[in-house]
Amino acid sequence: MEKAWWKEAVVYQIYPRSFYDSNGDGIGDLPGVLEKLPYLKELGITVIWLNPVYVSPNKDNGYDISDYYSIMPEFGSLKDFEKLLNAAHDIGIRVIIDLVVNHTSDKHPWFLESKSSKTNDKRNFYIWRDGKEGKEPNNWETWFSQPAWHQTEETDQYYLHLFAKEQPDLNWKNPELRREIYTMMRWWIEKGVDGFRMDVINLLAKPEGLPEAPSENASDYVFAPDLYANQPGIHDYLQEMNREVLHDYDVMTVGETPEVTPEEGLNYTDKDRKELNMIFHFEVVQGLKGKFNLKLFKDIQKRWIETLGNRGWNSQYLSNHDVPRQVSIYGNDGQYREESAKLLATLIHTLPGTPFVYQGEELGMTNVKFPSISDYRDVMTVNYYKKLRSQGMSDSKAMQLIRPWSRDNARTPMQWDDSKNGGFSSGQPWIDMNPNYTEINVQKALSDRNSVFYYYQALIKLRKEIPAIVYGCYKEISVSNELIYCYQRSLDDVEIITAVNFSEKTIIFEDNLLGEKKKLLLCNYKDPKQKGILKPYEARVYVNNNGP
Numbered sequence: 001m002e003k004a005w006w007k008e009a010v011v012y013q014i015y016p017r018s019f020y021d022s023n024g025d026g027i028g029d030l031p032g033v034l035e036k037l038p039y040l041k042e043l044g045i046t047v048i049w050l051n052p053v054y055v056s057p058n059k060d061n062g063y064d065i066s067d068y069y070s071i072m073p074e075f076g077s078l079k080d081f082e083k084l085l086n087a088a089h090d091i092g093i094r095v096i097i098d099l100v101v102n103h104t105s106d107k108h109p110w111f112l113e114s115k116s117s118k119t120n121d122k123r124n125f126y127i128w129r130d131g132k133e134g135k136e137p138n139n140w141e142t143w144f145s146q147p148a149w150h151q152t153e154e155t156d157q158y159y160l161h162l163f164a165k166e167q168p169d170l171n172w173k174n175p176e177l178r179r180e181i182y183t184m185m186r187w188w189i190e191k192g193v194d195g196f197r198m199d200v201i202n203l204l205a206k207p208e209g210l211p212e213a214p215s216e217n218a219s220d221y222v223f224a225p226d227l228y229a230n231q232p233g234i235h236d237y238l239q240e241m242n243r244e245v246l247h248d249y250d251v252m253t254v255g256e257t258p259e260v261t262p263e264e265g266l267n268y269t270d271k272d273r274k275e276l277n278m279i280f281h282f283e284v285v286q287g288l289k290g291k292f293n294l295k296l297f298k299d300i301q302k303r304w305i306e307t308l309g310n311r312g313w314n315s316q317y318l319s320n321h322d323v324p325r326q327v328s329i330y331g332n333d334g335q336y337r338e339e340s341a342k343l344l345a346t347l348i349h350t351l352p353g354t355p356f357v358y359q360g361e362e363l364g365m366t367n368v369k370f371p372s373i374s375d376y377r378d379v380m381t382v383n384y385y386k387k388l389r390s391q392g393m394s395d396s397k398a399m400q401l402i403r404p405w406s407r408d409n410a411r412t413p414m415q416w417d418d419s420k421n422g423g424f425s426s427g428q429p430w431i432d433m434n435p436n437y438t439e440i441n442v443q444k445a446l447s448d449r450n451s452v453f454y455y456y457q458a459l460i461k462l463r464k465e466i467p468a469i470v471y472g473c474y475k476e477i478s479v480s481n482e483l484i485y486c487y488q489r490s491l492d493d494v495e496i497i498t499a500v501n502f503s504e505k506t507i508i509f510e511d512n513l514l515g516e517k518k519k520l521l522l523c524n525y526k527d528p529k530q531k532g533i534l535k536p537y538e539a540r541v542y543v544n545n546n547g548p
């Protein structure tokens with residue numbers, strides 16, 4: 001397999017708004033990230049992904065961009081960005097940024113012009129249609145529980161928005177728009193960024209004719225992302241983007257791609273097709289829907305690994321700013337919080353693919369339970385709550401439904417210490433802290449050699465030292481208990497074996513089957529010497545005799 005720095009990378013995702021507030025206004029910022037670089041260096045990660053830092057009215061926390069060339073004033077200035085970039089590079093950390101080009105903000109100058117008249121030269125930067133019999137052009141519903149079309153006064157036509165109505169979709173059919181995007185991408189690369197995380201990149205091409213979604217009731221709006229993901233034309237756009245921009249630079253790309261099968265995933269990442277380096281597929285986060293099903297998880301890994309083969313490449317992630325905290329939904333955030341957090345980390349660092357760590361995951365941060373809807377900030381959560389209420393559901397039932405799934409679970413601020421506001425901010429944080437910051441925080445983790453933090457550090461170090469963990473062939477090892485996941489990664493004559501017990505029971509594990517020469521490299525229990533069993537959520541990584 002060909003080597004590449006982005007295959008060897010461990011990426012750390014920063015949600016700047018919630019990372020560290022340097023000036024006490026309650027909002028995390030770029031000087032805050034700069035201040036915490038030594039912490040990230042200590043952890044050992046090699047790439048930072050910054051969620052959007054561009055100017056934005058913040059209807060969707062920065063995913064509604066009104067100026068692609070400037071930094072959101074709350075986060076700092078372009079100077080602050082450059083300072084952070086240079087400081088990161090100085091200590092060997094690369095920085096990738098979010099590229100959000102499926103839509104802009106409705107306050108973007110392009111959209112202000114576009115909506116002004118049917119003949120404006122930016123009209124075709126967006127997707128406009130006449131209504132149908134006094135209604136929207138079709139019955140699509142957005143990701144945020146609203147009809148996907150909005151009518152404007154100026155021309156009476158409707159524009160398409162797959163997300164909030166303040167996020168009009170760009171018209172990728174228009175070559176002039178595409179040129180603008182490529183120019184912008186080159187501008188950021190020339191500034192020194194090391195690549196892009198591409199927001200919902202497989203939604204750029206819309207289906208011909210924008211057909212109605214199948215529905216039983218003609219008056220319903222239907223959420224049907226499969227209708228507009230991976231549409232004809234998408235690969236042409238990505239190949240063009242590669243020719244026009246990426247091809248000239250050594251940058252990394254990771255596409256966010258909902259509704260993607262392994263076969264389609266290979267089309268996006270096949271090295272010979274020259275589109276993207278890797279993608280985030282959604283099979284784990286959607287397929288497991290909050291309940292860890294090890295059989296399904298193993299099956300997802302197997303299908304993707306086999307299909308991508310040596311031609312494509314994958315990411316490994318369980319958390320990001322859109323999903324709940326992994327230890328709360330897949331692990332056990334009570335009695336076995338630390339053990340299960342470490343087990344999940346073992347999987348994403350030793351399975352094939354580039355691992356992505358979301359801020360706070362390395363502390364085993366958990367979901368939050370805010371008392372009232374007014375404590376929630378996320379547009380998706382708030383709109384969904386309103387929809388449930390409008391359907392007649394009680395407040396308490398609606399709250400019960402949204403709490404475990406709200407994107408705000410991941411967006412409560414980073415917990416630095418046990419002082420006021422967890423050391424995140426000296427002011428009033430833009431969203432409340434998870435009250436457990438007094439127990440779970442960086443300061444505490446750094447003072448405990450057995451903390452989740454140091455386990456992540458050890459895993460990252462192993463990945464750097466042992467090429468088999470990055471490039472090795474994957475093979476599942478069958479053991480008798482199906483609550484165990486055991487697999488091997490082999491390269492030349494080095495074999496790395498991972499074994500985890502995904503349960504709250506102590507179970508029999510025939511470790512003698514793994515051969516006599518194996519040596520334990522890492523375990524999430526202090527005393528792993530017991531032979532023949534795995535304790536609750538125990539995770540082990542072994543190497544054979546030929547390893548380091």
Ligand code: GLC
Pocket residue numbers: 060063100163199200256321322
């Ligand atoms: C992606 C982002 C999410 C955002 C949406 C619209 O899914 O990760 O946070 O709301 O795109 O830009």
Ligand code: CA
Pocket residue numbers: 021022023024025026027028029074
């Ligand atoms: Ca601030």
